[in-house]
Amino acid sequence: MMTDTPIYLDHAATTPVDDEVFAAALPYYKDCFYNPASLHALGQRAAVAVGKAREQCAAAVGATANEIYFTSGGTESVNWAMSVGTRGARHIVVSAIEHDSVLACAKRAEMLGVAVDYVMPTRDGIIVPSALEKAMRDDTSFVCVMAVNNITGAIQPIGELCKIAHSRGALFFTDAVQAVNSLDISVREWGVDMLAVSGHKLYAPKGGGFLYVKSGTKPHPLLLGGEQERGMRAGTHDVPAIVGLGKAFEIAVRDRNKNNAAVKNAVDAFLSRLDCGAPLHTGSKIDDIVSVEFDGINGGRLAVALSCAGVCCSVGSACSAGSATPPPALVAMGVGGAANTVRFSFGKTTSIEQAKRAAEIVNATVKRLRKIK
DSSP states (O other), rough: OOSSSSSBTTTTOOOOOOHHHHHHGGGGGGOOOTTTOSSSHHHOOOOOOOHHHHHHHHHHHHOOGEEEEEEEEHHHOOOOOOOOHHHHHHEEETTTTTOOOHHHHHHHHHHHHEEEEEOOOOSSOOOOHHHHHHHHOOTEEEEEEEEEBBTTBBBBHHHHHHHHHTTTTOOOEEEETTTTSSSSHHHHHHHHEEEEGGGTTTOOOOTTTTEEEEEEOOOOBBBSSTTTTTTTBBBBHHHHHHHHHHHHHHHHHHHHHHHHHHHHHHHHHHHHHHHEEEEEEOOSSSSSSEEEEEETTTTHHHHHHHHHTTTOBBBGGGTTTTOOSSSSHHHHHOTTGGGGGGEEEOTOOOOOHHHHHHHEEEHHHHHHHHHHH
C-alpha cells in the first residue's frame, strides 16, 4: 500500500522547480509579461531579462552569450543539432547509448540516405576513444556522443572523443542534458561544436533549454517566421522558462559541491540498505543515477508495484515510457537482465531518511513479487 507521501526517486525524468528559481521566474508570468521582441519600453524589460539569462547560461558552460540559442528543451535542441550535423552528410557516427531523441534522428538520417555507424560501449557503459577511432571514415562529417548516460549515469570522455572527431574534420555534438546537475561543464575544454541542455533536469521550469553552437559553426534556422534567436528560431520567447533556466544554472554552479555531497550521502544510504538487487557498476559515473538489476523480475512490473508501495522510479527514459523493449543503452552494454532493471535517480532534496525508507520498501516489494512468482 502506498505511503502517505511517496518517495520520489525519478529526478532523471524531471526535477522540482527550485524555490529561488520559482521566485526569479514568477514576475514574468504576470507583472512583466511583455513580449521581449517588442520595441517599446515594457517589452525591453523582458528583453533585458532574456539577455541576463543568456549570460548566466553562457557563463555556466564556459561559452559566450552569442553562442547560446534558447529552445523549448533537450529534445528540440537535440533535433536541431542532429539536423545541422546530418544535412548534406554522407557518413555520421553516433554512440549506441544515446537518448531516444538522438537515435530517432539517426534513424531518420539513415532513411534519407546517410550512412550511420553506431559505436558500442564497453561493459561499463563507456564509449572509449579507440572504438570511435575505428568507426571513423574519410567521409565522416559528424559525431554524436552524450556527456552522461541517462540510464546508467556513465560519464563519457567527451574531450578525448571530440579530439578524434576534429582530427578527421568532423563536427562533434554532445547531449549534456543529464550532465548539468553533477558536472562542471566547459565547452572550451571539451572542444565541442554543439551541446544540448534542458532546464527541467536542473530544477528549472519545463519548456526551457538551449543549444550551444560554437562560434564559426553555422547552424541553419530551426523555425522560420521571426527574428528571434538571431533569426535562427522564430517564435515568442518563453520568458519565465528562460529566466528560470538562467537562475537554475547560476544556482547549480554555486551549490554544485554541496548538492553533489548531499546526493552521494543519500545514494550511499540507499545502497547500504538494499539487499535484493544488483546495482549496475559502470566506470566513471555520476552519483545521481543508480540502475539496479532484479533477477527474475520484470522492471516495468516492479516499477508499478513500487509506485503502489510509495516509491516512484522508472525503467528508463520518461520519453520512452510504455515501450516494451528495455533501454537501448543497457542492451548495447550487454546487460543480460536489461528487462529486469529499474532506475532510481536522486536529487538534491532527497534525504537520507527517504533513501533508507525507499530501500526498505524496495526490499519488501521484491521479496513479495518473488513469492508470487
